[in-house]
Amino acid sequence: MRTWEMPYLRLILQIVASHATSWDHWWTYEGFSGPAFWGLVNQDWKMCSKGQQQSPINIIPNLLLYDPFLKPVTVSKTAVSGTLINTGQFLMFDLDPEHNCTIYSGPLNSYKYKASKLILRYGIKNYMGSEHTIDGETFSGEIQLYGYNMNLYNNFSEAMRKPNGIVGIAALIEIDTFTNSELRYLVSAASEVIYKEKSTTVHSLSIRQLLPDTNHYVTYDGSFTFPGCYETVHWIVMNKPVYINFKDMKLLRDLQRTESKARDPLLLGGFGRAVMPLNLRSVRTNINFKPKSSPSCRSMQRKLHYKANPWRKLNRISDS
Known part of the structure; x- marks a missing residue:
């Protein structure tokens, strides 16, 4: 840390203490409450600065490891209700705990995870809204669904x-001529939460239909992308995007970080954590070529290459 930064950190700590400010409300994505300082101002968030398996990451297609044992991920069809909240940091859908929407299979072994929270990220400019990137490219937004291990733990x-506490499913968002029906439902509800700390109830949302219809994905071990950056998340990045049209994206871009109408409003969108170093982690995928050998002789393969195609989803191109 640079020497001149120390007085500012002390001042921040004094302000938080004197106003009994919750750390959960204090952090932002910029300045002295931004990512560079998350792990310095709060000891409970030390993984934000010291962790070696942090998220998000840049997915490098030609470094993916094909794993033939990765099964499709299953999200139950159960419709859920919950509360849509403008936290001032992002738009979050907090699922009612009574629901029974579960996530299982894929890279999750025999564990079942209960869907708990959904974060919707988007950019103020096109192709600048996602946290995860593919081959250095950002996308218009990102849906992040979090679930907790219901076999081992009582709650989120x-x-x-x-350990093995959380699954995070990331679906990248692309702008097109139409909007996913469940995403449109959330966008419509978002008109009730224009300002910070506003909330509204959402009924009968299908998480399964909100996510892209694909069995293919990329997976790695990582962390939360917000404080305290705990390295307990099995990330699953879906191979197809979720679509939104310009009209609905514009509605999201009207959301604000201010608590009421302001002459110069601070917009909610356009913020996220920068990609973090991979640090020798393996990034696996079940995106595969047609097998050239007997199915009984499956093995992990390194000589498979993927790229972001014109629709910016991962795709096979060669087996050189």
Whole structure:
């Protein structure tokens, strides 16, 4: 840390303490409350600065490891209700705990995870809204669905700090001429939460239909992309995007970080954590070529290459 930064950190700590400010409300994506300082101002967030398996990451197609044992991920068809909240940091859908929407199979072994929270990220400019990137390219937005391990833990708060605690499913968002029907439902509800700390109830949302219809994905071990950056998340990045049209994206871009109407409003969108170093982690995928050998002789293969195609989804191009 640079010497001149120390007085500012002390001042921040004094302000938070004197106003009994919750750390959950204090952090932002810029300045002295931004990512560079998350792990310095709060000891409970030390992984934000010291962790070696942090998220998001840049997915490099020609470094993917094909794993033939990765099964499709299953998200149950159960419709859910919950609360849509403008936290001032992002737009979050907090699922009611009574629901029974589960996530299982794929890279999750025999564990079942209960869907708990959904974060919707988007950019103020096109192709500048996602946290995960593919071959250095950002996307218009990103849906992040979090679930907790219901076999090992009682709730999300307990699981988020524990081994095998959390699954994170990321679906990148692309602008097109139409909007996914469930995403449109959320966008419509978002008109009720224009300002910070506003919330509204959402009924009968299908998480399964909100996610792209694909069995293919990329997976790696990582962390939350917000404080405290706990390295307990099995990330699954879907191979197809979710679509939104310009009209609905514009509605999202009207959301604000201010608590009421302001002459110069601070917009909610356009913020996220920068990609983090991979640090020798393996990034696996079940995107495969047609097998050239007997199915009984499956093995992990390194000599497979992928790229972001014109629709910017991962795709096979060669087996050189």
